[in-house]
Amino acid sequence: MAKKLYWLVFLLTLRIATFAQGVSKTERIVSLNGTLTEILCDLGLQNQLVGVDITSTYPAAMEKIPKVGHNRNIGAEAVLALRPTVIIGVRSNGSMDLKPEVLQQFKSAGVKTLIFEQETNVAGTKKLITEVAKAFGASAKAVALTRKLDADLARVRKPAKVQKVLFIYARGTGTMMVSGRNTPIEKIVQLAGAQNAFNDFESFKPLTPEALVSGNPDVILLFTSGLESLGGMDGLLKVQGVAQTNAGRNRRVIEMDGQLLTGFSPRLGLAVQELSRKLSQEVSLK
Structure with a gap:
């Protein structure tokens, strides 16, 4: 009887442990x-x-x-x-x-x-x-x-000067959105020592020339795939309003891998390091 009770307790303990572990x-x-x-x-x-x-x-x-x-x-x-x-x-x-x-x-x-x-x-x-x-x-x-x-x-070294960063989500010129408050982009931009260009709306909204001019970012940030979908720097500068911003005039554009930039994965620290470093660079994307 004692032996049966022992095995019953053992199996129950094993079952609980397996359940707690999840998989x-x-x-x-x-x-x-x-x-x-x-x-x-x-x-x-x-x-x-x-x-x-x-x-x-x-x-x-x-x-x-x-x-x-x-x-x-x-x-x-x-x-x-x-x-x-x-x-x-x-x-x-x-x-x-x-x-x-x-x-x-x-x-x-x-x-x-x-x-x-x-x-x-x-x-x-x-x-x-x-x-x-x-x-x-x-x-x-x-x-x-x-x-x-x-x-x-x-190890993040933030830029000496706080810059306004505008993130553009692009899938060709037909799909272009900009980032506002309470987005992963806003949070990682802040971690890198910069300021999101727009804080008067939440989430994302369609890009307009008027928004570009009013936001007047110092830097434009895109996914690498997004910049490629626009035809690179030359294609981006053809988007109405971009050339009239500080970022456009100074060709201050940063591209980063999308999953690295917004994934908030174990590589988050590396993503912030890369963005901070690129914000500190004087040489813009050619």
């Missing part, structure tokens, strides 16, 4: 967010990824992993076809990328689906790293990652 040691993971993908890779779980969304551009090895679409337009079929045992995504600043009906399809298929809260700030990044690591039984590695993040941020 087992070996899984077939589909990541629907580039930041989560980076975290998993930094935790040493890269080999368990069987599918990722197209924002998962780092590390370079992710190029070889099957893509399931953009995280804001995911279809359940493409994900489930990879036979995942775990699907992970985020709710960023209170907004869910994944459509509710798709999330329900995952649950109906019996696949464990983990949605993590992401806040685009330093504390939120460290919290996300910690929670993902806990879910996958790698909490010890999270400590090293968050310490490195703090060390990277401590």
Whole structure:
């Protein structure tokens, strides 16, 4: 009787431990967010990824992993076809990328689906790293990652002069938006020692010549892919209103990788370092 009771307690303890950990040691993971993908890779779980969304551009090895679409337009079929045992995504600043009906399809298929809260700030990044690591039984590695993040941020050298930075999200001249308050862009610009050009509206709004002139940024910031979609510097200067700004007159344009700039991933400190360094450079993009 005592022996049976011992095994009953042992199995119950094992079951509780497994539940607390969230997932087992070996899984077939589909990541629907580039930041989560980076975290998993930094935790040493890269080999368990069987599918990722197209924002998962780092590390370079992710190029070889099957893509399931953009995280804001995911279809359940493409994900489930990879036979995942775990699907992970985020709710960023209170907004869910994944459509509710798709999330329900995952649950109906019996696949464990983990949605993590992401806040685009330093504390939120460290919290996300910690929670993902806990879910996958790698909490010890999270400590090293968050310490490195703090060390990277401590190395940031902010420019001597505070500059107004205008971020333009571009997908060709037909789709151009500018960033306002309470955006990941505003937060990383501030971390780099600069000021967002617009603070009279929240989120994003369409770019207009009038807005460019009134904002009159010292620097224009774009994703590398966005600048390329406009035809580079020459194409950007042809956008109505750009040439009339301080940034346009001085050809002060900064381009950065999109996932690095806005992902708020373990590379956040490196992103702030790069932006601060480019803001401090006198030589503009030619």
